[in-house]
Amino acid sequence: MQMRASGPGGTTRTRSLSPLRRTLAGMADQPVIGPRERQTLAALRYAVQEEAGAYLAIMRLFTSGMAAFLSDQSAAEIADLLTAQGMDLDHDTVEARLVYLVEHGNLARSPRETEARSIKEYLSNRARYQLTQRGELVHRQVEELLEHTDAAREVSSEMLPGILAGLESLLHTAQDGDLETVDPSDLAARITTVFAQFELLVSSTRQFYTYLSQVLTRFDLGRDEFQTFKGVLLDYLQRFVDEVSRHMPQLADVLRQLAPQVPGLTDRAGAGQRLIDVDGRAARRAPGLSPEDWQGIQVWFVGAAGRAPDADNVRRLATDAMRALLVNLRRITAGADRQQSRYDDLLRLARWFDESSHDQAHELWAAAFGLYSARHLGFTADDDSDPVPATATWWRTEVAEVPVSLRKLGERRAAGRAGARVDYSAAKEARLAERRRAHEQRMAALREIGQHTGDLEQVHLSDGARKELLELYSQTLSSYGRPLTKDAQALAETAVDNQRLRLIITQDPRRSTVITSPQGALTMDGVRLHLTWADTSATDLSLASGSELRADRGPR
Template sequence: MSDPTPTPGALPLTERVRLEALRYASGEEAVTYIAIMRLFTGEIAGLLSDQSAAEVRASLVEQGFELDTDTVDDRLSYLVEHGNLARSPRETEARSLREYLQNRSRYQLTQRGEMVHRFVEELLGYSDTAREVSTEMLGGILAGLGDLDRLDEAAIAVADPDGLARSIGTLFAQFERLVSSTRDFYTYLSQVLVRYDLDRDEFQAFKTVLLDYLQRFVDEIGRHMPQLSDVLVWVEPRVPALCARANSGARLQGVDGSVARRTQGLDPADWSGLHAWFVGGAGRDSDAAGVRRLATDAMRALLVNLRRIATGRREQSRYGDMLTLASWFHTADDDTAHALWAAAFGLYSCRHLAFAADDDADPVPATASWWRTPSADVPVALRRHGARTIRGRAGRRDDYSAAKAARIAERERAERERAAALAEIARHRGALGTARISDRARAELLDLYSRAMVGNGRPLRDGATASVDVGPVEGAPGGWRLTVSRTPGAGTVLTSPAGRLELCDLTVSVEPASWEEERASWEKDASWEKEQEGTG
């Protein structure tokens, strides 16, 4: 069924009908409807059972709901109309007319109703607390992809379909846990960072936890991202064969003959989300790299809060004050609430006395109702800050020169370290092969490798290359280029104090940006050596 005249931008009729299943949880009788749905979904035995209105009423009475059978039957009919329940086709056996009238309609749970109520219960049990990112799933995802990568076409053809489906299902379950926990963490983070009612102690505790946790999170992403990207590229050509073999086992078919849905990951289309998260696409960076950028944005927002606190809390949130005032209203009686309202907002009952204005320049008297009079000119200080007194001289400006100098020195030191790391990489001319470099140079090399792979936009095939240009550094005045080549059977091994990084079937080379500048540099070095020999 479809909408005969759909409006541009509007939801189709079928989707609007599906959303009707959420109505019971937001209406005036939501408590009763939720209690009824819990009777059908609370225990596993209720999923395959049907109940009459009298049976539902008896269960509700035990919970303290005083409803008659006709009212319960109306509630059940409402849930049937919106797709949460369905009338059972089972015939009832009655020994009297009264029993038949009570049990003439029996109700059972629908698939849509069970899914909607599961979401409702999850929302009711949700709390606005921090949730850690499941970074431990990165190692499991890498191990699962590694196991699938070791299966060639012959191994896939003889693999156990159920075992293969179990491996793929586990892999995607871990990926879903990682993605959902990352979204929850950043959602919670955004709610805290925009608050202006954090005092110094709260800010100090939050800053320490945030900086430490975010740094570890970003390090975990950076450590696993290159390996996961490479393994995904290797597994991608065999994804259709893997899914076909996993789906070759015994399958459940619906009453209409269609094959039932299976675990996520057993359809080749499901792998696009995994690929987009760790590899990206043409002109699009990976979601994992976006997560690292969000960490930088969080640090920037943290500095905004720090600047607000350091400047004397000029921007303040009244969130805490409003909560306190609301609690007073909640516990006050009627007379006290009116007095509290007048004291808090200055809004008293209307008492207007009309008389002529004393000032001819202002024809509107001070006692005229604001409902029918033009807007008054209110000074900026009074309108924004509520200050009625004339302000004195401006206060002394804060001196941030020391803080600025410290930040500039810190930035220059970071640039020098980066330039030294790039110069160290540039000294390894040609294919790196097996090289030993510092931790800083290893980090810069992985960043350049990631930029080269993202700029290529597609997996490297045999003989294909991806490169990224680097500006002039010490030892390479004309700049240099990092090139990543697909070379089956040959790889690159980088050793640093932090560990050993091995790139299988990939050759990383350092080449000058222009061979003319490189040749001039070599000739200059040769002439200098001859001068030294002549001097000697």
């Protein structure tokens, strides 16, 4: 795109617009929002005015408690209430503020007629004001914004079991019985409870990741903050991701089965008496009581066409947070030649300025920045240690001796003693304790597996035992090294106390092995799993080395 303009002397100059300016020029001709949306957003203006304090005080009088909602008030009454709160505004100013709020949709003039015993009372009370639905919504959002802090908020992951139990109950109701016999109020209460829990889970997840992004993108993250935040990421965030991963498959399965039943459930939940507004329209229902409301929970746990579930994005964001944490770690551990943040030092200096008096602030300024006021200085006679007077010009004096560290590195202070060695004994003890606990948990899981010797067909294990059995199964097949044939068998042994637990895998197309645990059921078709114990002496065992694998590959 080019623009032509007449220059001096009638000449014509041509200049090209950049892509950004071309985009802005195109947007100038297109309305961003319509008049109705612009009028709705005008209800927010009172919160950013210079007189926002007075407007907030007036709106709080209309929204404080439940008694203020069905009442109307005059400007004189509002002025008296503001005076009682310590805000002295005259009647005309309060009237102007109320009219401004009416013009922007926060308040409305009350149609109620007033009784007056004099002309003065009629003139002061002829206009009464009441709260609008838009004004109540906007002021509630303003109050939440004012009360908001940048502190971290925990993710409400405890809602996941409740959501799963509620959806399973709704699925049983839709599949087992006749919906016509279900109480509409009870069904509506169960649906809204599920969606209230889901909304709390989603909102807390958003706020938690917003807090993470604010902290992880900080260049000034210090060592102490890094240590604290590392614990949050490696411990709390991982537990939340594991909780989502554990419940997501079950929630997705229930939601897929429940999707065809949603219209029937919402119709039955709305079979009770409905509220009709003054225009004859049905009032807006609670979340979850309309089929369209279920799209959000479906997208979060199941996904949509061309879009992965939001629960998967939760796990992806956790990985991104780990990468950002490593970036901060590299910055903190960088050498002296790298740029370092002075954020903490500047904050401490600002705190000192805030707490100091007027004279102390001037002294602190001079000490911190070296910007002393002008002074006329006099010099005493030179001594033998400093033969060159301070008033001598450098044109005629000898070259000064500058230390090598100052000349080459710009380092003024003298090198001190080496720093103390870091004591890692507590960390080593903690890691050894973790290793012992992990080893004890593994031995307990293997003992539980050893209780099911023989051919495995229908077996119920804990999550830890199921994990160890699958680990032994994968190690057995990997040690075999090639596809398992009908006449071959693969085996592996692992040390448990003073014995060895042996797993033998053979091919059997007619056999099916089912392993159930709290995480679900695993079915293995076409393989035969056989568990047995093999006695050995205690001196042959190596408990810390894990599994010892052998494979009988059969005839070649």
